[in-house]
Ligand code: HEC
């Protein structure tokens with residue numbers, strides 16, 4: 562079964578055999594424009610950007626904890642129930658596309674969707690611009706930074722702030738950089754993560770976030786979400802979703818696109834079953850969970866020490 566997956570991805574196979582690390586550390590710092598990011602942070606946390614003034618981006622992407630929320634699916638304006646689990650915005654900058662089905666190319670393009678979605682913030686682009694423009698503080702900031710308030714500039718500021726939301730210095734990254742050793746339990750977990758084949762889909766800087774795969778790659782899983790098929794209408798991509806990042810995964814429950822699983826260990830078990838076609842033992846699940854804990858990084862620099 563494992564071989565079957567590796568055949569899809571010859572380059573990974575080579576890296577695997579050569580013992581090369583397939584996960585790379587999150588950079589300690591990232592270039593960003595401080596003024597734009599400050600403006601973006603205000604917008605990210607501002608419920609004026611929703612129809613009834615009750616919901617901001619932060620309502621579903623908790624910045625002080627995990628960049629996500631802790632409910633299976635998110636609730637938008639008027640407590641309307643969404644359909645999908647909100648992925649964390651932490652390290653989203655490193656994902657090759659945004660959203661479970663990858664319909665936004667990058668963070669800037671992404672902003673349009675939640676703002677105009679009737680189950681999220683439910684405004685038109687024009688209304689957002691009007692609302693932002695009616696604030697003296699915003700008008701002044703936009704004037705100084707961009708010259709004018711446009712939706713593109715709003716999206717630019719928000720995405721500039723999101724760029725800063727990286728969580729460097731996890732124990733695993735320190736290990737990759739050569740600074741520290743993993744404990745025996747952590748190393749054993751990492752070895753299993755590789756030898757069982759998890760790494761064939763969860764690798765790169767985000768330990769995920771760089772390809773689409775079917776949930777049920779080996780053993781079919783019942784799911785209503787059509788994933789990539791919605792975008793491409795290709796039969797071969799039915800139920801394919803972006804492989805989620807496993808960075809900070811121990812604090813981003815519930816799991817999966819539908820938030821159907823609260824227990825990380827059960828999620829690991831289901832992954833082995835559906836994605837690799839194997840039943841893994843309880844102690845192996847425990848061991849992989851110990852490794853995953855080492856992927857928890859520091860809070861983003863623009864959030865740390867902020868108690869407002
Ligand atoms: C009502 C809850 C809710 C609100 C409000 C909301 N989001 Fe989200 N966000 C979600 C959900 C659910 C998804 C996944 C949707 C999908 O994949 O189709 C998501 C996905 C994302 C992603 C993609 C992450 C990834 O890994 O694919 C980013 C980035 C993001 N949101 C940023 C924002 C920004 C910026 C705002 C405010 C302008 C915002 N969100 C408002 C719930 C919300």
Ligand code: HEC
Pocket residue numbers: 566754757758759760761762763773774775776778802803804805806807810813815816817818819825828829832833836837849
């Ligand atoms: C064939 C590719 C593939 C393999 C192999 C694979 N995964 Fe996944 N993983 C995925 C996909 C796709 C999802 C998202 C499924 C969904 O929600 O629809 C996912 C989701 C997860 C999640 C939930 C993350 C979240 O935030 O919702 C965890 C945890 C996880 N995988 C761990 C593992 C572990 C541990 C292994 C090895 C036992 C593994 N995966 C093997 C593709 C894979």
